[in-house]
Amino acid sequence: MANIRHSVALTLEKCKGCTHCLQRCPTEAIRIRDGHAQITTTLCIDCGECIRTCTYQAKRAEYDPFECIQDYKYKIALPAPALYGQFDHLDDINYVLEGLLKIGFDDLFEVAQAAELVSGYSQRYLQREDVKKPVISSACPVIGRLISIRYPDLVANVLPLHPPVDMAAKLARIVALKEHPELKEEDIGVFFISPCPAKVSYLKDEAEKGRQLVDGVLSMGDVYKRLVQVMKREEKPQPRSRTGCIGIRWAGSGGEAKALSKHRHLAASGIENVIRVLDSIDNDTLPDLDFIELNACPGGCVGGVLAVENPFVARSRLLYVEKNMPQAVNWDFSKKPTNTFVPGDYFLEEQLTYDPPQALDDDRRQALVKRMQIERLVNELPSLDCGACGAPTCRALAEDIVRGLATHDDCLMLGKFRQVNKERSV
Amino acid sequence: MSDIIQLHYDVDGTDFAAAGEASMKIKKELRSLGFPQDVIRRIAIAVYEGEINMVIHADGGTADVNVGLDEIEIILADTGPGIPDVEKAMQKGWSTASEEVRNSGFGAGMGLPNMKKNTDEMVIDTEVGVGTTIRMKVYVA
Structure with missing residues (x-):
């Protein structure tokens, strides 16, 4: 696996x-x-x-405890753009950035800045002729996992570029070493402030595969609690931000897609909606589209379970803070790209692969036999999908029984069901 | 062949959005049984084209799929208007679909040819005013 x-x-x-x-x-x-x-x-x-x-x-x-940043001499924060949506009446994101330095970080690199670059290169990638359309965003790690277990025909559609947080981590290290030649690589600790636990497992997985992008993933809620204590907003903050609206908008559903406005795109969020869209692509029933942005959380990353504010309030706040910001700082999005060059660093080291869950049986004949057993069991079970047996549906229980993971006795309703059926037939 | 699973699906003829549901379910089923991806893809296309045809021309119908170890049989049946000239209908680009249907991206006259292309056997049994039954087989290598 x-x-x-x-x-x-x-x-x-x-x-x-x-x-x-x-x-x-x-x-x-x-x-x-x-x-x-x-x-x-x-x-x-x-x-x-x-x-x-x-x-x-x-x-x-x-996720990692906040204190883990103390293990490093030079601590760099990578705030996800969703962080800016957590504060009421925020009119300048530099307050947040200044707050991060006050709570113990030595430096920061905005994930939104990297997002603008990823958007820019995505535009170029979409211009390539050999690209399988629609291209599906690689930003939400949940989508990657879902495709890899369920949609073998779609693995080649996933954008092969690193998500913004990966690039922010890479760039943060490069910049820090350049600006502080006295630092050794091991002195630097890079910490992602995440709205989302899926990013925690994604980044740890990458580290296990020998690609240590970040040194820790912190909970947005955890960092928020510390920030509100130091963000007094009394004096105008230093201008530290290096991002525009395009980068910030990645926090909400539709943001990444909007940056690709020269292409036909679609954005969906919430796991059920995402599955509907993936089913349609898989079934070839979607109209021709170039790019599809999918976020498992409702409303996009602002809907992550580690975020503090509800996603709708967070998005409204992001719109408010956006008013004082330039469109983009790291890329000229006003023109259609004239070339298709994407630096090697932006490409994922590994393409997504199909990694299906265990089949009913490795032998197809046995699989067919088991499938028939499941059908028989489904007809015997009460179809209540009550979950009392411990499986989510009667069909799931039937499958568990055939796989040897459960028994008939697990169904608490079976006796009652048979009784009712008997009475009905009399 | 003793090991045959019979799958039955009703194709709702009232809206376009429903077309594709049967092929999607069949695809999932065949994946869980570990059939080769190419076989699954061909069957899904054949069923999908059939579903579209049933929605456009026949107010729906049924899709039955008999899954065996060596071959998978698809039977699409409707009680629609029937096909007056099967030979013509098998030509690429020939369609009796209305302008409205064509404008929504369907009825390009590729349905039957596509079904033929993706299956190993195909027999059309049709009678004007009575309905159409299409039997197809895909061999599992």
């Missing part, structure tokens, strides 16, 4: 074994066993739906 790391953790004592997360999981990765929720890691795409839906706060996102 290419991705085994996940950023959802369970506080065992808090989990009641209820069916909320079970029925919300878009890939049916959760089962309730021994009284609590268990995740099948090969199916989990890190969308965070179970964290959102848990009534008992038993599900939580894993």
